Amino acid sequence: MTARTAPEDLYRQGLRLLLDKDIPGWVDLWDENGVFEFPFAPEGRPRRLEGKDAVAAYMRGYPDHIDLHDFPYVEIHRTDAPGTIVVEMRGVGRVVETGAPFDMSYIAVVTFEGGLIVRYRDYWNPLAVAGFAEGFAGSGR
Template sequence: MPSNATSTSTHAPTTPADLFRHGLRLLLEKDIDAWLGLWAEDGVMEFPFAPEGWPRRLEGRAAVAAYMRDYPDHIDLHDFPDVTIHQTTDPGTIVVEMRAVGRLVQTDSPYDMTYVAVVTVRDDRITAYRDYWNPLAVQDPAADFVGSAR
């Protein structure tokens, strides 16, 4: 087996923080398929502050995939310059404070958004991701995708 390959039967468990950081790298690489591979088949993504007309809950990896598939066509992420991960009393759940910067592809305007996410990982897969982002921070009306895919 190549040194960079991973066997599902022999790999070491990944901490939720490590899995999350790996997911950020995949988003920067625009590897949405690999990012989706971090999700449990029945994983749930929620957006409690989503405005009217935008999804508030996605149930299952297929729904998350449909939501995220075209993400790189809308937001060109350049960096996550500020990421703080807090462990909770549940070893499988973390709270993440982060900032994402890049540009909105359609308008070439800057993208700079802060997030707080509550992420639960079981068996090395994301089972729940609650994304608390501020839709009011997006001033560009062409940026509707920002709230429909993060």
């Protein structure tokens, strides 16, 4: 992975890592000072994670709660802002604890610098999965 790798290619690499449940590999796509934001997070849940270590701690248990199977829809839009893309996507799988289907649409605004994520704004609706893995959704450890 180099600074010359296009942001959309880096993002798709990250999706593959999530499907492979390679959370450490996904976290390696982050800059040490990267910021992960959840603008629609409900009260009591993290709205902003600062730094790669915070992102790693938050994501560590993800595969224990959500078993992602596929991203059947991914559309990546380039922007005029250097290194910034807007992603529309849908992730499907199952909620590990209950076996219930997981089907979530997302919009993300992601900025890369030097081949690493420096800012990721994740616009998803946590209320759409109200019954899933409260421990994960409320973690932010």
